[in-house]
Amino acid sequence: MSTLSAPPAAGTAPAAGTAPRRRPPLVRRVLGSNPLGWLFAAPYLIFVLLIFAYPLVYAVYISFFDYFFAAPGAQVTQPFVGLQNYVQVFTDPAVIQSFINVGIFLIINVPLTVVLSLVLANGLNSITRFRTFLRVSYYVPYVTASVAIIGVWLFLFNSTGLVNQILGPLAPNPSWFVNPVLAMPTIAIYVTWKQLGLYILLYLAALQNVPRELYESAATDGAGRVRQFFSVTVPGVRPATVLVLLLATITGANLFTEPYLLTGGGGPDGHSTSPVLLIYQQGIQQGHPGYAAAIGVVLVILVLIIGWLQNRFAGGRD
Structure with missing residues (x-):
């Protein structure tokens, strides 16, 4: 009758002849097991970044300035005002x-x-x-x-x-x-x-x-x-x-x-x-x-x- 061998105790070294577990490549760790999915999702991801993410980041940026729109190529002064706009928001x-x-x-x-x-x-x-x-x-x-x-x-x-x-x-x-x-x-x-x-x-x-x-x-x-x-x-x-x-x-x-x-x-x-x-x-x-x-x-x-x-x-x- 064969007997079942007990699992190795915690903290013990791996048995001789067994290779250590290798980490997956960097590309797989970042993109997942099926990187082709990112190719199909890329058009919508680019759309979200350009139409939603970029305007939001730019809005946060201009909210700290006395900003106003000017003609393309015109050099105008747009002073940094810090939190002044936000103070005005909560007091207006x-x-x-x-x-x-x-x-x-x-x-x-x-x-x-x-x-x-x-x-x-x-x-x-x-x-x-x-x-x-x-x-x-x-x-x-x-x-x-x-x-x-x-x-x-x-x-x-x-x-x-x-x-x-x-x-x-x-x-x-x-x-x-x-x-x-x-x-x-x-x-x-x-x-x-x-x-x-x-x-x-x-x-x-x-x-x-x-x-x-x-x-x-x-x-x-x-x-x-x-x-x-x-x-x-x-x-x-x-x-x-x-x-x-x-x-x-x-x-x-x-x-x-x-x-x-x-x-x-x-x-x-x-x-x-x-x-x-x-x-x-x-x-x-x-x-x-x-x-x-x-x-x-x-x-x-x-x-x-x-x-x-x-x-x-x-x-x-x-």
Whole structure:
């Protein structure tokens, strides 16, 4: 009878005749076991570096200068101001108001987006008749030009619009988009409605990966539809929920078109101005790109913090 030899004790030298383990080449350590993948990813990587990474780094650079755009080849003085632009960002009432506005927007838009898109996707996933028609109907506003839809909303929500005629004496005065309190919430509801189709599709894709056996097991244990939704569906689509949270937050933080068109450039009195709209006004219209870049850097940092918190608490251990 043969006996199994015990493994060598820790710290002992390798047996005679066995070669030491060689480290993989430097190229393989850097590029991985399949370097050909980098060749296929290179076009998009170059695109990201040129379109996103370089402008971000350059924005950080010019945020420390009293920078302004000049004609090509012109020699102009652009003095270094250090943190002066950032000090102005945190003391400028217009900037603070813009961040408060986008905070109000996110508080309304992000929860509505997650809840409505998940509930509607769950409903669309369970029906059998008119499924394609309903999916297309929810997706049409997302792919429709914003200018066309905004024209319809301006018609519906102006002082003599259909909504105020239905509400009668309950209609707000001033009206929706010229009301300092209601302007940003109305924009948040509009953006939620317009972009809902995209997030419904994301949840529909995630629902296909939830095993049907889990629903059958829950039904066998006596769980109803509501219990199955909270015990099976919601945990099963958690990765999609994290993605929806991140996308909705990033989209809301980059809000520009809606306040620019719906409220005439951030009115009334800046109560619907977003940080990105303020960046445009300061950097392009008023010729202060260094100050505008500082606003952008602060916005990026805040979005990264919010995204990290969402991934930390909504994403769980994953």
